[in-house]
Amino acid sequence: MASIHCSSASLLRSVFTTTTTRASVLPPAFLVPAFNITQTSSFSSTTPAQARKDGNRNRGVSALRHTGIGRKQKLGVSLANLPKPVLDPQKRSTVDVDEDHGLWDFFYPSRELFPTPEESHAHGRAWTVPELRVKDWDDLHRLWWTCVKENNRSATAMLARQKAAARSGMYGDYEANARHEVVAETMKKIKFVLTERWYAWENARMSAMEDEEVDLYADVEKGEEAYLPGRAGDEPLALGTKADALTDSGKAIPPPDAAGTTREARL
DSSP states (O other), rough: HHHHHHHHHHHHHHHHHOOOOOOHHHHOOOGGGHHHSSOSSOOSSOOOOOOOOOOOOOTTTTTTTOHHHOOSOOOOOOSSOOOOOOOOGSSSSOOOOOOGGGGGGGTTTTTOSSSOOHHHHOOOOOOOOOHHHOOOOOHHHHHHHHHHHHHHHHHHHHHHHHHTTTTTTOOTHHHHHHHHHHHHHHHHHHHHHHHHHHHHHHHHHHHHHHHHTBOOOOOOGGGGOOOOOOTOOOOOOOOOHHHHHHHTTTTTTOOOSTTTTHHHHOO
């Protein structure tokens, strides 16, 4: 037992008395460059005594916070010779306005900012497609730009109504939207009619290109014939007048056969 106790004590003594090697003292390899650099500036967490200079001369000028300019800051406008507003309408200077100016078209004939709901509601119906088909190109062109002008008036009145009413709201939006829908429906049908005419013209052009009796390159203004009948070898038909049919018995239309007419046909 004594030998075991002695061996344990000698073992512990040898552990505590061992000297540390150089490898255990050195830091890791990735931290060696940091220890070689010496710090030249003094580190301090306190704020400096002098404030940092700001290059913005308008710093602190705010109309919302009621902060003005500094002592050394000067404005480019002096308090002398400043224009004063004229509060009396009779003392204001009159401005000559052209009564036929084109910008008046953005307003209604009454020249108010926006019409009343009764005036906005006083409108007719939209144009139909059969009514637009009988119109020529000039009429459709004038009607289209009339609708564009009406849309501009409606948008101007709606914006003025929103500014005047702010967030409280104002009557007239429903009537203005109904008026705008009627105008938009008319413009939609004008586009439909023009699309029909374009397809009809395109089909006629394709048919004329295949027809030997039609010359698409003829200059009509110079007297050239665009339609040349009989060019394909067919003789043109000689059409007589009504007087020729009455004088010539051979060309007269024979009367219907009374014997061959049935009772259902007479009814």
